[in-house]
Amino acid sequence: MNPAAPAFQRIFKNPFAFAGFSSTEPHLESYMRLDMPGALAAAGFGPALTAENTPRHKTVVAVKP
Secondary structure (H helix, E strand, C coil): CCCCCHHHHHHHHCHHHHHHHHHCCCCHHHHHHCCHHHHHHHCCCCCCEEEECCCCCEEEECCCC
16 A cells, blocks of 8 residues: 555545545554655665555565675
């Protein structure tokens, strides 16, 4: 999921849609706050590459030396 995607931003700005969506995604808010590249770097991975793969999703790839 890509929290920065316009499709998800519309959901997040609508309290009713957000309540419905987050009821099936219990860790949604912590995921939205997660700095994935920072977490990967802290775990010893090299620079993370992030690419959008659908209008609502992204892929994050990093290699651990």
